[in-house]
Amino acid sequence: MTGEPSCKDEARIGQKNGLVRQWAKRGSRPRQPANQRYENAYLIGAICPARGKGAHAVLLLDRAGWHTTGKLDIPKNITPIFRPSRSPELNPVENIWQYLRANWLSNRVFETYDAIIDAACDAWRRLIAQPEVITSIGMPEWAHIGQSQ
Numbered sequence: 001m002t003g004e005p006s007c008k009d010e011a012r013i014g015q016k017n018g019l020v021r022q023w024a025k026r027g028s029r030p031r032q033p034a035n036q037r038y039e040n041a042y043l044i045g046a047i048c049p050a051r052g053k054g055a056h057a058v059l060l061l062d063r064a065g066w067h068t069t070g071k072l073d074i075p076k077n078i079t080p081i082f083r084p085s086r087s088p089e090l091n092p093v094e095n096i097w098q099y100l101r102a103n104w105l106s107n108r109v110f111e112t113y114d115a116i117i118d119a120a121c122d123a124w125r126r127l128i129a130q131p132e133v134i135t136s137i138g139m140p141e142w143a144h145i146g147q148s149q
Contacts (some may be wrong), residue, residue: 007138010044010061011097013105013120022107027146028081038112043100046077047093052131054124062087092138100127117118 024030046055064086074080083091104123110116127133 007047007049007093007096009046009047009091009093009097010042011100013041013043013101013116039110039112039116040117040118043097043124044098046137047096047134049092049135050099052133052135054128062091075088095137096127096134099133100124128145 005136036131047053048055057128061080061082068082100123105119108119109141
């Protein structure tokens, strides 16, 4: 990415998925699948909101205990950058994970670890096929300050 701002983060995706709102007939209580198993994987991604692109890049991390522990095994092709504590608004890609979950990853039961990986990869591919969505989610109003429009 040539000088354009980008945002990176990771998201846990697993068998113990959250439930999201869904459309249903008024007064009904639609059933949602649930799973009590604990297999999960991490999706690591980056977006360039200005160009509407998804990419592999440096990983921006908050200071959660599992990010700063000496036990964390970081692959050689990932360079971590730690942002200030309690500042999720500084990383618009946090909203990308909510979008992926709301549209493709929630209200599902993943039978195996491979199914989790497949679903995460499929969701990411669907996202990067929609550059306008990446731009819409990744360019909050505060990100435009100081940029020529």
